[in-house]
Amino acid sequence: MGCDGGTIPKRHELVKGPKKVEKVDKNAELAAKWKYCALSQEKLKRPIVTCELGRLYNKDAVIEYLLDKSAERPNADSVAHIRGMKDIKELNLTDNPEWEGERRNIKGDRYEDIHCGMFICPVVGLEMNGKHRFCFLQTCGCVFSDRALKEVKTEICHKCGEPFKDEDIVVLNGTKEEVEMLCEKMEARRAKAKTKKSKKSKAAETVPKPQDSKEGTQSPQVDGARSPVQNGGESSLSDMAGPSGSSSSSKITKSSTASATKRTVQKMEEKSEVFKSLFTSHSSAKRTKEQTSNWVTHTPYHF
Structure with a gap:
């Protein structure tokens, strides 16, 4: 059972100790975050979008997720936090002139830089490979390094010139603490949006409709006009007898009410x-003989 030929076993071969914790390769972890989509695990390609937590996605993958x-x-x-297209922002990235693509070193006769990024900061020139901290602006979607935003302080975007605030700066692929802070801000922002919508809906319900107000103003006049006519009609027609009297009374009451209403x-x-000019009975809506045409169509497309 082993130990033949005078071999001497060592302690670690006979006694099994605790298993060592497997460490993740830092280079592989950085490449997974900055070169691959967080949803489909495919290589990032334009158009590239990001969420409110700063994760990078391919736009096609996010659209497929929202559809199904x-x-x-x-x-x-x-x-899971993405509800629709409003929750993502398309990034305005700057290409790296030194990027030649993946696996261009076919012959193997030159050095291949693993940490070379596809995009760079347009101000400082740092590569977006995970070694440097990068941010994007929620207003325009432009991407800059954190060093550029700190050294060149301004309230206008360096690339497109659109104004922004400190609240619009979001970190890309931040740490766990930064992601938790961004998650809290996202929840607070959505809660404010819900309260605004509820207030608007309540205000719309409390505002009276114009039709109701018109009916309320016209109803007392009609009731007042009907009462004297009906009283007078009943007193005058009560003396008349026979079927002819009943029919004439109904005609008189209808004509009187119609004239009153x-x-x-x-x-x-x-x-x-201005309100009267909206109706065709206004003088401005009437046309002269010269303006009127000799033919009429049911579907006039000549306007």
Whole structure:
């Protein structure tokens, strides 16, 4: 059972100790964050978008997720906070002139830099490979290094010239503490948006409709006009007898009520001229014989 030929076993070969904790390769971890999509694990390619927590995605992968959220994905937890296209921002990145793509060293006769990034900071020139801290602006989506924003302090974007505030700066692929802070800000922002929507809906419900106000103003006039006519009609027609008297009484009451309720808009003194001009009975809506045409169509497309 072993130990043949005079071999002497050592202690670590006979006694099993605790397993060593596997350490993640830093280079592989940085490449997974800055060169691959956080959702589909595919290589980043334009257009590249980011969320409110600073993670990088391919726009196509996010659209596919929003169209079908029921599909099983390995990294669905990383996009659980994305509700729609409004929660993501397309990044305005600056290409690295030294980037030649993946696996260009086919012959193997030259050095291949693993840490070479696809994009750089347009102000300082630092490569976006994970070794340097990068941020983006929520207003325009431009990406800069943290060093550029600290050294060249301004309230206008260095690339597009759009104004921004300190609250609009979001860190890309930040630490756990920074991600927790961004998550708290995101929840507070969404809570404020919900309160604003609820206030607007309540205000819309409390405002009276114009139709209700018109009916309220016209109803007492109609009731007042009907009461004397109906009283007089009943007293005058009560003396008449026979079927002819009943039919004539109904005609008189209908005509009296119709004359009382019919009231043209142009005769209303409380209405303004601008309101009266909206109706065809206004003088401005009438045309002369020269302006009128000799033919009429049911679907006039000549306007």
